[in-house]
Amino acid sequence: MLWNDEFETLPREAIEALQLKRLQHTLERVCATVPFYKKRFSEAGITPGDVRSLDDLRRLPFTLKQDMRDNYPYGLFAVPLDQIVRIHASSGTTGKPTVVGYTKRDIDNWAELMARSFAAAGTTRGDVIHNAYGYGLFTGGLGAHYGAERLGASVIPMSGGNTQKQMMIMQDFGSSVITCTPSYSLYLAEALKESGVDPNALKLRVGILGAEPWSEEIRAEIERNLGIKAIDIYGLSEIMGPGVAIECIEAQHGLHIWEDHFIPEIIDPDTEEVLPDGEHGELVITTITKEGIPLIRYRTRDITRIIAEPCICGRTHRRLERMSGRSDDMLIIRGVNVFPSQIESVLFSIDGIEPHYQLIVDREGTLDTLEVQVEVNEKTFSDEIKKLQELSQKISRAIKDLLGITCKVRLVEPKTIARSEGKAQRVIDRRQQ
Ligand code: DLL
Numbered sequence: 001m002l003w004n005d006e007f008e009t010l011p012r013e014a015i016e017a018l019q020l021k022r023l024q025h026t027l028e029r030v031c032a033t034v035p036f037y038k039k040r041f042s043e044a045g046i047t048p049g050d051v052r053s054l055d056d057l058r059r060l061p062f063t064l065k066q067d068m069r070d071n072y073p074y075g076l077f078a079v080p081l082d083q084i085v086r087i088h089a090s091s092g093t094t095g096k097p098t099v100v101g102y103t104k105r106d107i108d109n110w111a112e113l114m115a116r117s118f119a120a121a122g123t124t125r126g127d128v129i130h131n132a133y134g135y136g137l138f139t140g141g142l143g144a145h146y147g148a149e150r151l152g153a154s155v156i157p158m159s160g161g162n163t164q165k166q167m168m169i170m171q172d173f174g175s176s177v178i179t180c181t182p183s184y185s186l187y188l189a190e191a192l193k194e195s196g197v198d199p200n201a202l203k204l205r206v207g208i209l210g211a212e213p214w215s216e217e218i219r220a221e222i223e224r225n226l227g228i229k230a231i232d233i234y235g236l237s238e239i240m241g242p243g244v245a246i247e248c249i250e251a252q253h254g255l256h257i258w259e260d261h262f263i264p265e266i267i268d269p270d271t272e273e274v275l276p277d278g279e280h281g282e283l284v285i286t287t288i289t290k291e292g293i294p295l296i297r298y299r300t301r302d303i304t305r306i307i308a309e310p311c312i313c314g315r316t317h318r319r320l321e322r323m324s325g326r327s328d329d330m331l332i333i334r335g336v337n338v339f340p341s342q343i344e345s346v347l348f349s350i351d352g353i354e355p356h357y358q359l360i361v362d363r364e365g366t367l368d369t370l371e372v373q374v375e376v377n378e379k380t381f382s383d384e385i386k387k388l389q390e391l392s393q394k395i396s397r398a399i400k401d402l403l404g405i406t407c408k409v410r411l412v413e414p415k416t417i418a419r420s421e422g423k424a425q426r427v428i429d430r431r432q433q
Helices: 012-033 035-043 054-059 065-070 104-120 139-151 163-173 182-194 216-226 340-348 385-403
Strands: 084-089 099-103 128-131 154-156 177-180 206-210 229-236 241-247 255-257 262-267 281-287 298-304 331-333 336-338 353-364 367-376 408-412 427-429
Touching (some): 012 054, 054 262, 084 104, 084 139, 104 241, 128 139, 128 163, 177 182, 182 206, 229 255, 331 353, 336 340, 340 353, 340 385, 367 385
Parallel strands (some): 128 154, 206 229, 353 427
Antiparallel strands (some): 084 099, 241 255, 281 298, 331 336, 353 367
């Protein structure tokens, strides 16, 4: 179902004309209001006036996550704080997370695009939307919430966790749509089974799942175990939050990226060359309607390709293929974004251990697990068991404090972790995608 017939079916030339107009306006604005962009553009020898076609976009410099950290917290905002009505931040980092701010109009556009996304996923105002994305600094909860309200559906603001209660509400309130991560939906399916509830007896019919990588195999399992249609939704806090792109229920193949608000490009992550439609590479997004924190050529690090062929649903916005990975080492563990370097900094702040470690990420049942294997030095190794236990508890507590995730710590003898001659293999990800 279309939510906004006019914009969702704009002919290609009209989308591109709108994109160019909005891009030019955004460039003028960021150069006038954000010193970072003014400097970057002048270093690159380009002014907003030089951008006369969409092809000229490739002449502009990229924006990186590091740029957001360097300008923490508000340095990239394009409006004064009194025009910002909401602040979110990316999960998984303390110290310097990436911070984003929304004006009233940004929140309005986000709600609109999420409503559009819900409609594309085949949901309507008649649905009871059980929103199990986390509410808080993470964009999932509030992003889906505002969109579900804009759609006119009945939204249950569940947030994450407390699976027993989720199951009770789901049965008693007649939830027909669930919004959560794919892994949590599998966990719920398992929990329902264990408590003897037949998912087919529930009203549940659609899952709008995202915030972490998943696969066609996992989709099949979710659809089978919960008796629902599972729809892939993509987004990132830097660009807006959930609702940047979503699959339509008609095709369930490729995620329509809302091109009247975002311009996608695919680049080779090494050479930074723009690749033609259809080729795999890193997704780069330019926002063209955002007021609070517009981003120019933001490198998402997500790997995908653009599907330019028309879609059976009639929407004219191009599609992104399901994300197949990342071009950096960021891991997503139970929905939390984790960089191995963050764990490394915890390890290195603790006495008695060597700078050799390995992170083993796995999946037990449907939940991600993290084991941190770290070498202790000779002196520590000869300590009594109790001391070693204290040490491993100290490490796991420090990781929990920093990242909010529980992990298992295994202290190993000196020189047992394989040394490598090239890049160290710090991460072993055994989760099957
Ligand atoms: O995860 C926003 C979101 C919330 C999207 C709810 C969908 C649903 P961040 O916490 O900033 O924002 O994490 C963004 O998560 O760059 C991807 O690497 C990954 N990601 C998000 N959606 C998908 C997806 C939210 N459908 C990062 N498939 C992104 C694969 C995804 N990866």
